[in-house]
Amino acid sequence: MTEEFHRIRRLPPYVFAEVNKAKAAARAAGEDIIDLGMGNPDSPTPPHIVAKLVETVADPRSHRYSTSKGIPGLRKALAGYYARRFGVKLDPETEVVATIGSKEGLANLASAITSPGDTILVPNPSYPIHQFGFIIAGASVRSIPAEPGEEMLRALDRAVRHSVPKPTALIVNFPSNPTAFVADLDFYKEIVAFCRREGIWILSDLAYCEIYFGDTPPPSILQVEGAKEIAVEFTSMSKTYSMAGWRMGFAAGNPHLISALTRIKSYLDYGAFTPIQVAAVTALNGPQDCVADIRALYKERRDVLLRGLSAAGWDVPAPDGSMFAWAPIPPKYAHLGSVEFSKLLLANAGVAVAPGLGFGEHGDGFVRIGLVENTQRLRQATRNIRAFLTGRQNSPGADTDTGASLEKAS
Incomplete structure (x- = not known):
């Protein structure tokens, strides 16, 4: 009676659970987490x-x-x-x-x-x-x-x-x-x-x-x-x-x-x-202006995100559609895989993304970034990511080296 049911046995552990658990713990500790992990539209219904x-x-x-x-x-x-x-x-x-x-x-x-x-x-x-x-x-x-x-x-x-x-x-x-x-x-x-x-x-x-x-x-x-x-x-x-x-x-x-x-x-x-x-x-x-407005909103967010990531030294292809960017893990961290890199990004930049492994084993070299925050928050996210990738603290204007954290992650 303690064995798992047949259909449940065919389902692997939920890949996103580790990142979600870390995200919840960070928020419980009062940290400001910018959540770009879930494809959850933040705009109000028309x-x-x-x-x-x-x-x-x-x-x-x-x-x-x-x-x-x-x-x-x-x-x-x-x-x-x-x-x-x-x-x-x-x-x-x-x-x-x-x-x-x-x-x-x-x-x-x-x-x-x-x-x-x-x-x-x-x-x-x-x-x-x-x-x-x-x-x-x-x-x-x-x-x-x-x-x-x-x-x-x-x-x-x-x-x-x-x-x-x-x-x-x-x-x-x-x-x-x-x-x-x-x-x-x-x-x-x-x-x-x-x-x-x-x-x-x-x-x-x-x-x-x-x-x-x-x-x-x-x-x-x-x-x-x-x-x-x-x-x-x-x-x-x-x-x-x-x-x-x-x-x-x-x-x-x-x-x-x-x-x-x-x-x-x-x-x-x-x-x-x-x-x-x-x-x-x-x-x-009814009127479809709202559809065009939502599309324009995601395009603006896409452009803001990609410009910020490019400035951080992270080269991410521009998506032609959807509300996501499919981002290859930066070469320095590629050996970690998507789950560990996502946890590292959360801990060091306060940004949550979805590990590509959750979408299949061929996605493990990527993370999915959702365009689900306003442009101000996206700019903040890319600043935090830039500070992390360049080995500096997340706080704006800080110059303190955090290379030890990077060395540990590498």
Whole structure:
């Protein structure tokens, strides 16, 4: 009776726990910690969305059980968004289901379509639910490169030829969490052609599609001709409208997959609270200036962070999308790995980041830095990091050498 349950045994220790424990201890000791570790939007939800929630929650009828697949108006609003944004036509009845955040949708679809021992192809590194949703469901996961391009395509071909059993599903996520990679439509065309030929389902996570910094908005895989024969796509209100805690997302695409997700959800939940769904309709159908404002905010923060890190001597590639920077560990500290480097950064600079190991073993040479603080705090964070990397105290203007700490860390 003391042994761990079967599904729990398949889950490794939570990689972020060590950093979170150190962060909590530092804050309990009164230290000012700048937390860039979690992708938790700090901007308020736009006022017109909040106003609709307040208006709806005042109606006692809205407090009853809702609809697991989402109220009709919400599914129609998501279909309207796809038509405007991507030129993709969706049937709200058969090709759209509302989810309690995209994470819940991904996990429940994994449960719905997975048989024990199935092989699933997942980028490494990637957002944890992409692999662990399937691992919990009893599948085996085969890692593929995370960056869109020829290397990923070659890995898919090898996986089909050498995996037993043959892979049944592929996860893609662009703009990516944590790597911030962005894919173009031509790449999606190659992926769709390959998976149609091999009979592989595609689950596309498009949660960051409105957080981009170039001139061309990221595409949807459903824009590819024939994609709906094999693909379903997950989107979320969390980042686009700063509604992370509201837990509102969607799955759209292949009717067979949508039906499977709808059916399993009908046994598990009654859907999101109705006022949240009504407010989400307002978000999707209402003015979209707020989306552009949120995008501009993240771009400004990205630029401030990268300038500050560059001045600190830390060369970090500029992300083209998402709300993260995927930062290679500085060469001097690369031997430590991402967990120990994250703890060192917390202790010496008062800055919390997410260790790349938490997103897969191929992420261990990186840390993920979230653009989740205002520009003043980001400047403070980069000053602290610069003081740490150059061997000086964190306090502004201090010249005292702290080389001993660096020597110990090295």
